[in-house]
Amino acid sequence: MTAKTMSRKNRRMILVVLGLALLGSGAALVLTAMNDAIVFFFSPSEIKERNLAADQRVRLGGLVEDGSVTKAGGTVSFIVTDTVEKISVSYTGVLPDLFREGQGIVAEGRLGPDGVFQASEVLAKHDENYMPREVADALKKNGHWQPGMEPVADTP
Amino acid sequence: MHKYANPTQFIRIANAVLPWSTAIAVAAFVIGLPLALVFSPPDYQQGETVRIMYVHVPAAWMSLMVYMVIAGSSAAFLIWRHTVAHLIARASAPLGAMFAAVCLISGMLWGQPMWGTFWVWDARLTSVLILFFIYIGYIALLDAFDDPERGDRAAAILALVGSVNVPIIHFSVEWWSTLHQGTIITMDGLTLSGDMARPLLIMVAGFTAFYVSVVIIRLRAELLAAKIRNARQSLAAAE
Numbered sequence: 361m362t363a364k365t366m367s368r369k370n371r372r373m374i375l376v377v378l379g380l381a382l383l384g385s386g387a388a389l390v391l392t393a394m395n396d397a398i399v400f401f402f403s404p405s406e407i408k409e410r411n412l413a414a415d416q417r418v419r420l421g422g423l424v425e426d427g428s429v430t431k432a433g434g435t436v437s438f439i440v441t442d443t444v445e446k447i448s449v450s451y452t453g454v455l456p457d458l459f460r461e462g463q464g465i466v467a468e469g470r471l472g473p474d475g476v477f478q479a480s481e482v483l484a485k486h487d488e489n490y491m492p493r494e495v496a497d498a499l500k501k502n503g504h505w506q507p508g509m510e511p512v513a514d515t516p
Numbered sequence: 517m518h519k520y521a522n523p524t525q526f527i528r529i530a531n532a533v534l535p536w537s538t539a540i541a542v543a544a545f546v547i548g549l550p551l552a553l554v555f556s557p558p559d560y561q562q563g564e565t566v567r568i569m570y571v572h573v574p575a576a577w578m579s580l581m582v583y584m585v586i587a588g589s590s591a592a593f594l595i596w597r598h599t600v601a602h603l604i605a606r607a608s609a610p611l612g613a614m615f616a617a618v619c620l621i622s623g624m625l626w627g628q629p630m631w632g633t634f635w636v637w638d639a640r641l642t643s644v645l646i647l648f649f650i651y652i653g654y655i656a657l658l659d660a661f662d663d664p665e666r667g668d669r670a671a672a673i674l675a676l677v678g679s680v681n682v683p684i685i686h687f688s689v690e691w692w693s694t695l696h697q698g699t700i701i702t703m704d705g706l707t708l709s710g711d712m713a714r715p716l717l718i719m720v721a722g723f724t725a726f727y728v729s730v731v732i733i734r735l736r737a738e739l740l741a742a743k744i745r746n747a748r749q750s751l752a753a754a755e
Contacts, residue, residue: 372595380676387680391691399693400638421693456632458561466695483631488698490566491709492557 401466404445412471420447420477421466421485429461440467440477447471451479458484523739526600530732537728544722552715559712568626570715573700574723575618579647580682582612582727586654587679590672602668603742605675606658607734611727613651620648631695639688640696643681650678664745 391398401421402410412418420440428439435452438461449467459465464485469478491499552570559566586608592601623641624634635641654671661667689698700706701720706713 369595376591376595376676380679383677383680387684391684395692398639400636400695401693403693454632456630458630459632481633483633483636483695485695486561486630486697488700488707490559490562490569490700490707490712492711493560494557495709496560 403442404440404447405442407447407471408445414473415470417468417470419466419468420449420479421464422447424459424461424463424465426461440465447477448475449477449479449482451482453480453482455482456484458486523600527736527739530735534729534732537725537732541722541725541729544718544725548715548718548722552719556715557709557711562630565626565629566712568622569700569712570719572619572622572626573716574720575615575622576644577701577720578723578727579612579615579619579644580685581724582608582615583647583651583675583679583682586612586675587682590675593672594669594676599742600739602672603735603738604731605672606668607731607738608727609651609655609658611730611734613648613655615723615727616644616648616651620644636695638694638696639692640685640694643685643688647678647681647685650674650681654678 401419404420404422407418407420422440422442425439425441425446428437430437435450436455437448437450439446439448441447449469451467451469459482464487466483466485467477467479468481468483471477548570553567556567556570558564586605589601589605589608592598593605620641623644627636628634654674657671657674658667661670686699688694689696698707700708700716706716708716
């Protein structure tokens with residue numbers, strides 16, 4: 361192998377590495393700048409910080425607060441919390457199977473002038489903890505249940 | 517490493533691996549599928565729907581693994597002009613596209629009953645869809661030029677550019693809020709109970725071994741095709 365071909369290979373390697381580094385940093389800049397458009401939902405705290413324009417459609421994500429679900433006719437009302445802030449949500453329509461108190465959900469709609477979030481769509485968010493029912497029950501019994509999972513039935 | 521760039525050397529190793537990977541794939545599916553689809557426990561929230569995970573997670577995992585193989589091989593091809601590296605990438609591409617498609621479709625079938633929707637444009641779902649499109653673009657670009665060499669190089673560059681998407685897919689569920697749940701296979705282990713982790717790991721092993729076997733078979737065909745091409749060219753040159 362001559363010195364000349366060696367240097368050509370090295371040059372190509374430097375080119376590939378440099379190209380990838382540039383591309384990577386470019387992508388990082390774009391993604392950082394577009395962060396608000398990429399996030400799928402905002403927490404109640406983020407929505408309250410943001411001073412949304414009236415009638416701006418957003419997605420609100422958080423946990424359905426225990427004991428907050430009330431149904432009247434076809435309309436469901438509940439409170440979504442991130443354990444710091446809370447937002448009341450009103451929704452008319454079919455709820456996903458996984459919707460329940462303590463469950464993570466994402467609601468799409470508008471924040472009304474009265475501070476009640478009028479949702480046009482409600483999706484259930486599932487976390488990455490998979491287990492059979494017996495394990496879930498045992499965890500609840502031992503008090504190893506973690507926040508974000510379905511809450512312990514007998515918490516105050 | 518460069519000695520494996522020799523096709524004869526490489527195919528000798530590949531032929532030795534093939535019966536083993538095939539045996540592992542068959543064993544893993546024979547044991548893993550009944551475990552995953554029948555004998556593993558239903559989830560406390562998802563019920564029986566959890567079984568989709570035993571196909572979805574290995575497919576998602578493989579769609580990223582195969583892409584990393586393609587990107588790594590493409591870099592080796594561009595830098596050292598290793599033909600075998602390029603043929604590995606070429607042989608892998610349809611498999612990767614298939615894994616990405618299985619991942620997307622199984623995810624949609626799970627999303628409808630669990631989330632309440634087949635599809636949302638969150639960071640995870642969107643970035644995996646882009647991965648699928650990159651696979652399709654790569655396959656299309658390979659044979660898009662009259663001069664095969666140019667197509668090979670253009671596709672390899674596309675594969676390298678597309679590799680930016682791999683960390684985005686992996687970390688999308690950490691960097692942004694998404695509807696998609698966090699990663700099941702993490703550095704600290706699995707976020708699954710043991711009865712569910714075992715069939716999942718067996719299925720991941722099965723998918724991986726399946727890929728290795730099929731890619732070796734496809735690679736042998738690609739090498740033969742390359743040999744025929746070369747023979748034709750030298751015949752044409754001799755006339």
